[in-house]
Amino acid sequence: MNKDISNEELEDFYQKVKKDVEAHGYHLNSDVEFTKYLLKNILLNEERYGYGSCPCRLASGNKEEDMDIICPCDYRDPDLNDYDACYCGLYVSGDILEGKKELQSIPERRPAPKEREQSKSELGSIISSLDLPVFRCSVCGYLCAREEPPETCPICKVSRERFKRFI
Amino acid sequence: MAMEHVEGENKGKVVLYALSTCGWCKKTRMLLESLKIDFSYIYVDLLKGKERSQIIKEVEKWNSQLSFPTVVINDKDVIIGFKEDEIRGKLQ
Numbered sequence: 001m002n003k004d005i006s007n008e009e010l011e012d013f014y015q016k017v018k019k020d021v022e023a024h025g026y027h028l029n030s031d032v033e034f035t036k037y038l039l040k041n042i043l044l045n046e047e048r049y050g051y052g053s054c055p056c057r058l059a060s061g062n063k064e065e066d067m068d069i070i071c072p073c074d075y076r077d078p079d080l081n082d083y084d085a086c087y088c089g090l091y092v093s094g095d096i097l098e099g100k101k102e103l104q105s106i107p108e109r110r111p112a113p114k115e116r117e118q119s120k121s122e123l124g125s126i127i128s129s130l131d132l133p134v135f136r137c138s139v140c141g142y143l144c145a146r147e148e149p150p151e152t153c154p155i156c157k158v159s160r161e162r163f164k165r166f167i
Numbered sequence: 168m169a170m171e172h173v174e175g176e177n178k179g180k181v182v183l184y185a186l187s188t189c190g191w192c193k194k195t196r197m198l199l200e201s202l203k204i205d206f207s208y209i210y211v212d213l214l215k216g217k218e219r220s221q222i223i224k225e226v227e228k229w230n231s232q233l234s235f236p237t238v239v240i241n242d243k244d245v246i247i248g249f250k251e252d253e254i255r256g257k258l259q
Contacts, residue, residue: 037193038190055188056188056189056190057189058212058223058235088190088191090190105191105248105249106248107248108247112231
């Protein structure tokens with residue numbers, strides 16, 4: 001069984017995430033109780049699976065399969081653009097933060113399991129005449145042309161494994 | 168792990184498929200509880216092995232996205248996500 005996350009541990013994590021998020025121009029949901037509930041469950045998932053999988057999606061337990069839903073997920077930015085919040089309601093837009101819009105439960109953008117299975121087999125046909133490959137950070141969209149992606153995204157700080165070959 | 172059953176007023180067969188870690192799932196469960204209706208719920212993320220794959224198939228039948236919360240009413244109506252008005256409309 002999972003060990004409990006102490007209030008102290010949660011408070012530290014909340015403060016750290018809040019600071020990081022704001023430094024990068026994002027906003028956490030101002031409903032602190034709701035936000036802490038989600039953050040606590042990200043910590044729990046980290047213990048359960050070894051990675052901080054999205055608390056609002058069913059994790060497979062296989063890190064490679066769940067790479068797109070490790071928080072912050074690949075769908076956060078498009079969801080913030082289209083719906084003013086991420087799927088969980090952990091990240092919100094400035095409009096929601098300022099009370100101009102109301103937070104609501106949004107549709108799931110992640111492809112269904114069957115579609116994910118299909119797109120996996122369609123990968124690997126990138127043709128390029130460039131001197132260097134271009135890698136894209138799947139969280140923030142940062143692009144870089146180099147032999148290998150950086151160890152850590154210089155923009156959003158996620159790890160190398162979140163990069164995908166772009167061109 | 169079997170379905171958890173919450174007793175209340177019978178408004179038909181109401182099943183909530185949820186994740187134990189999800190904020191919208193929690194809100195949905197609290198809403199159903201506040202309506203004081205009879206319903207069942209299951210946390211799919213806590214299931215293992217055969218039971219897990221069985222329930223996943225069941226959810227996919229109603230919601231091919233396999234997203235949560237998914238509420239199924241009378242084996243017919245499906246409400247995906249925390250849609251408070253829709254849930255109240257159907258069950259109040």
